[in-house]
Amino acid sequence: MMVQRIYLLLLLVHLPLFFFCGFPAILSLSDAEDPATKTMEDFSGYPIHEPHFPNSVSSMSVDIHSLQKQIDELSTFSDTPAPSVTRILYSEKDVLARRYVKNLMRLSGLSVREDFVGNIFGLWEGYEPELAPVSTGSHIDAIPYSGKYDGVVGVLGAIEAINVLKRFGFKPRRSLEVIMFTSEEPTRFGISCLGSRLLAGDEALVKSLDRTVDNQNVTFFHAARSADYANDQEELSSVFLKEGSYSAFVELHIEQGPILEEEGISIGIVTAIAAPASIKVDFEGNGGHAGAVLMPNRNDAGLAAAELALAVEKHALESGSIDTVGTVGILNLHPGAINSIPSKSHLEIDTRDIDEYRRNIVIEKIHQSALNISQKRGVKLLDFKIVNQDPPALSEKSIVKAMESASQELNLTHKKMISRAYHDSLFMARISPMGMIFIPCYKGYSHKPEEFASIEDITNGVKVLALTLAKLSLH
Numbered sequence: 001m002m003v004q005r006i007y008l009l010l011l012l013v014h015l016p017l018f019f020f021c022g023f024p025a026i027l028s029l030s031d032a033e034d035p036a037t038k039t040m041e042d043f044s045g046y047p048i049h050e051p052h053f054p055n056s057v058s059s060m061s062v063d064i065h066s067l068q069k070q071i072d073e074l075s076t077f078s079d080t081p082a083p084s085v086t087r088i089l090y091s092e093k094d095v096l097a098r099r100y101v102k103n104l105m106r107l108s109g110l111s112v113r114e115d116f117v118g119n120i121f122g123l124w125e126g127y128e129p130e131l132a133p134v135s136t137g138s139h140i141d142a143i144p145y146s147g148k149y150d151g152v153v154g155v156l157g158a159i160e161a162i163n164v165l166k167r168f169g170f171k172p173r174r175s176l177e178v179i180m181f182t183s184e185e186p187t188r189f190g191i192s193c194l195g196s197r198l199l200a201g202d203e204a205l206v207k208s209l210d211r212t213v214d215n216q217n218v219t220f221f222h223a224a225r226s227a228d229y230a231n232d233q234e235e236l237s238s239v240f241l242k243e244g245s246y247s248a249f250v251e252l253h254i255e256q257g258p259i260l261e262e263e264g265i266s267i268g269i270v271t272a273i274a275a276p277a278s279i280k281v282d283f284e285g286n287g288g289h290a291g292a293v294l295m296p297n298r299n300d301a302g303l304a305a306a307e308l309a310l311a312v313e314k315h316a317l318e319s320g321s322i323d324t325v326g327t328v329g330i331l332n333l334h335p336g337a338i339n340s341i342p343s344k345s346h347l348e349i350d351t352r353d354i355d356e357y358r359r360n361i362v363i364e365k366i367h368q369s370a371l372n373i374s375q376k377r378g379v380k381l382l383d384f385k386i387v388n389q390d391p392p393a394l395s396e397k398s399i400v401k402a403m404e405s406a407s408q409e410l411n412l413t414h415k416k417m418i419s420r421a422y423h424d425s426l427f428m429a430r431i432s433p434m435g436m437i438f439i440p441c442y443k444g445y446s447h448k449p450e451e452f453a454s455i456e457d458i459t460n461g462v463k464v465l466a467l468t469l470a471k472l473s474l475h
């Protein structure tokens with residue numbers, strides 16, 4: 001009895017260990033190997049890795065009402081009427097939404113800081129604060145007329161995951177940090193994942209931002225200054241983080257595709273993120289009157305573009321992998337009159353894959369086709385510009401394992417999948433081991449007002465995130 005009392009006392013003063021032994025499968029590490037556990041076992045005379053509170057994982061509780069209320073409230077910081085959401089970088093509504101997120105972080109007891117591009121960090125210090133923290137987060141900016149869940153679930157859900165762990169009595173070993181990334185969407189300055197690219201130390205980006213303007217001709221630095229962020233390149237460079245700054249990064253996000261909903265699965269465990277390359281192409285022909293210039297005498301820049309668009313499809317299909325995709329999302333003809341042969345054409349091509357080598361072959365083939373088409377049709381290839389060519393990222397095996405066992409312990413159906421859209425995680429992977437958790441969303445809709453994720457699915461995602469963070473924190 002006495003021994004049991006001492007043991008209970010030990011459990012109370014060692015809440016982390018209490019948590020640890022409450023989740024027999026919480027770590028892939030064997031409990032018996034943990035020196036603190038060993039000491040406790042020696043002292044108490046009991047094997048402490050037995051589940052003393054077998055229901056503890058299921059007793060983890062998400063405050064559904066608060067979370068839904070916060071999602072709804074955040075959606076009101078919008079430049080377009082509900083149900084649509086429009087929140088553009090450094091706009092008045094963006095600044096108000098940022099304030100809202102910082103307040104929530106403070107209410108959860110996190111210490112809040114911001115960097116010079118406006119990435120917001122909320123830290124919960126662990127009991128070994130010198131270790132690299134585990135981080136989680138996403139974005140809250142929203143493209144024009146989009147919905148209220150993309151990104152938001154991974155920010156408000158992350159803050160709630162911290163609340164879940166706090167209510168549970170968990171004490172993190174590694175500190176846990178929630179990050180709200182600046183401008184994941186490229187809306188204002190044409191650069192996606194601005195905040196996470198900078199965290200990953202993109203020097204070329206810092207330089208190019210000096211010349212970057214939005215469609216109102218407002219410079220990046222003018223916009224940043226107006227929201228109280230960076231004044232110059234030097235301040236922006238202070239955003240960079242060293243590799244190893246985090247021991248792990250995990251992002252919770254709606255799937256933005258239909259797979260989980262169609263298959264009735266609660267949790268998607270992302271094993272890889274496909275990376276996009278963007279290409280801009282300009283052709284120039286002779287133009288002329290649609291009636292007067294006979295067919296054999298034409299140098300139609302529009303047909304060159306059309307032919308290249310079909311070549312993009314062909315080259316993506318030729319790769320032999322379902323993971324290779326190619327899209328011509330923009331095709332402009334000049335002068336754009338029914339009775340005028342297009343003298344100029346402009347295409348923007350997006351091609352993606354989870355295999356960088358395979359994707360780069362597609363880019364090379366597209367380039368070759370553009371050259372051939374230009375020669376064959378007697379049109380000039382004015383420009384073939386690879387705007388960006390980001391490498392894909394693989395999730396870290398140990399994080400995948402943590403997400404899987406968290407889902408199992410929570411009795412949630414789950415499957416491994418690929419993220420075909422990219423996220424801040426793609427760039428965080430450059431400086432930290434990375435993983436992503438997907439939850440289903442209605443019909444896979446995203447980037448439109450109909451975007452929807454049920455509070456039950458969000459709750460499941462928050463629980464898996466909380467448990468995954470707990471595991472990684474003890475690791």
Ligand SMILES: [Zn+2]
Binds near residue numbers: 184253
């Ligand atoms: Zn997103």
